[in-house]
Amino acid sequence: MKFSEFTRSMSPLEMALLVLFIIYIIFPIQTPGFLAASINTPLSLVVLFIVTLYLFFYTHPVIGIIYIFVAYELLRRSSLTMGQNVMLQFTPSEEIRTKEMIQMNPAPQTTLEEQVILQMAPSTQNHIQIEGGSNFQPIQEKIVGASLY
Numbered sequence: 001m002k003f004s005e006f007t008r009s010m011s012p013l014e015m016a017l018l019v020l021f022i023i024y025i026i027f028p029i030q031t032p033g034f035l036a037a038s039i040n041t042p043l044s045l046v047v048l049f050i051v052t053l054y055l056f057f058y059t060h061p062v063i064g065i066i067y068i069f070v071a072y073e074l075l076r077r078s079s080l081t082m083g084q085n086v087m088l089q090f091t092p093s094e095e096i097r098t099k100e101m102i103q104m105n106p107a108p109q110t111t112l113e114e115q116v117i118l119q120m121a122p123s124t125q126n127h128i129q130i131e132g133g134s135n136f137q138p139i140q141e142k143i144v145g146a147s148l149y
Contacts, residue, residue: 009060
C-alpha cells in the first residue's frame with residue numbers, strides 16, 4: 001500500500017489524531033500533576049484499555065497500534081511526574097527488608113548433635129596417658145593427596 005492510498009483510507013479526523021499521537025510520542029511533553037495523580041489509578045487503566053479497544057474496532061488499525069505506545073508513554077510520564085515509579089510504589093524500604101531478613105535468619109544455636117560432637121572430638125595430643133600406667137602413643141599418618149576441605 002502506497003502512502004497516498006494509506007492517507008486516502010483515513011478520514012481527516014483520523015489523520016489529525018495520528019499526527020497528535022506521533023507528536024506526543026516524539027516530544028517530551030510532561031503530564032500535569034493534577035492529571036498524573038488520576039492516571040495512576042486502576043480505573044484509568046480500565047479506561048485506557050477501553051479506548052484502545054474502541055480505536056482498534058472503529059478506526060484505522062494503525063491508530064490503535066500507535067495508541068498503545070501513547071498509552072504506555074502516558075503511564076510512564078505520569079509516574080515520573082508524581083516522583084515515583086508505579087512499579088516501585090509497593091517495594092519495601094531497606095530498613096524493612098533488613099528487619100524481615102533478621103527475623104527469617106535467627107542467630108545460630110548449637111544443637112544437641114553439635115554439643116555431643118564438641119565433647120567427643122578426638123584429642124590432638126601426641127601423648128595419651130592410659131590408666132594402667134602404660135604409655136600409649138598413637139601413630140598419626142599423613143593423609144597423602146587429601147585436601148583440607
